[in-house]
Amino acid sequence: MKDKFYVTTPIYYPSGRFHIGTAYTTVLADSIKQYHKLKGEDTYLLTGTDEHGQKIEEKAKEAGKTPKEYVDEMAKMAKELWAKMKIEYDDYIQTTETRHEKIVQKIFDKLMEQGDIYKGEYEGWYCIPCETFFTETQLVDGKCPDCGREVKLMKEEAYFFHMKKYADKLLKYYEEHPNFIKPEYRKNEMINNFIKPGLEDLCVTRTSFDWGIKVLKDPKHIIYVWLDALTNYITALGYLSEDDTLFQKYWPADLQIVGKDIARFHLIYWPIFLMALDLPLPKTILVHNWIMMKDGKMSKSKGNVIYPETLIERYGLDSVRYFLLREMPVSQDEIFSPEAFVERYNFDLCNDLSNLLNRTVSMVNKYFSGNVPQYNGTPNNVDKELEEYTLQQIEKFDEKWNNYETANSIQEIWNLIARTNKYIDETMPWTLAKEKQTEKLKACMYHLIENLRKIAILIRPFMKDTADNIFRQIGIKEEDMKNWKYLKDYNKIQKAQVIEKGEPIFMRLNAQEEIEFLKNVMKK
């Protein structure tokens, strides 16, 4: 049986257009999925929208719509963006769908019956935008510690989840599963900031608004939006439904990706809910940092937002996907800068990658009328060195990618591109041609094509169109030659023919003009 790989993104709040920061999580998730798919695994990517809560009720009202009309429109908009970004999700869940709501009610009942949820009274400071209650001591200058906005003192009859009961079990789980949380410092944050000071029981119902899932046995209570939202990862697979085939096949998730602001919910509440349901925990939860702007968080009110569509329309999808993954180290915040974007485009994509392809295609045309020469399989010294280096880079890429260090792993591919460019300067094919050293020239052209094929495979998870374009230009047609199956082989290309005239995949940008353009866009 094939290995399976189930990966999830957070489900997004339908609160308007997604900026590149929000798109980042999904690009990352899709790229990781594609990588596993190219390795022949049975992959499944889930994304969706988180559609309940007071904030959404208010947004819909402002827009003159019913909440359901509002969230459906937003989900449609999100799906359009994902299509534009070639995000190949396998399921899109909206938490207002019956398949989700019914199961959340069942889960709540189950937790209540087994005594994990009990009835009490809640008084606390509530932040409406964050949909979170805070204790007096958690407030910062009397305001919400997460977003800095005003909070309201609210008191209500409510149900509580017995978090305390699970604290030790959770700590033990962290200890015994070193891959559960990545990067590791997030684990220490959870332990020191939340678990060690003592976990409070969590209030899991609200009565102050309507737009949410009702507790079946006590319908004036609405289920807390985080309990509702977190369970999407299993309701989408049919957990507790009549058909739970997908759940049986894919749960536990192999990877759940979340931004740093929602780490606490995913690293503490989510595993505890799963423990209470007696379900296995996801293998890894990856917490990534944020894309920031020079003046702080991206926000419409600050007028410093950059939307993925703007970049895609002007520079093409792959340069955006490349930039997001290459520039954004998972474990620290990164400031989006127009200079960095243009530089990456001109240097990495145009100078390094596009030129390597162009030079190679034109030389194979010039010296062998476009036919990729056969290779006898016995490398001379310089070819051998290139082969060894290439295989070593593939290993390095694999290791880092599997550890979810995407920026570093992509750097390894670009090291390989640089090394392959250097190989042209070392072998000097023009001299080999002049001196009629045909065998060496053949081996040289073969290695260049072979390395381009390998590079195309390596970038394919995150730059699919570019990879396909490279395969087309170097005459690689068979699917097996485009995935991991023969990635490490150096003797598999047979009868390939490059295209007659190479087509640049990335054209050099006028740096000054584009930096200006991006700065202006960011002001709008």
Ligand code: MSP
């Ligand atoms: N609805 C919740 C998630 C519930 S999951 C059960 C939510 N939604 S969100 O729309 O506000 O955020 C979705 C994701 O986008 C989060 O992982 C968040 O961290 C991420 N990002 C939002 N802004 C971001 C940046 N500027 N940079 C990187 N990621 C960003 O939270």
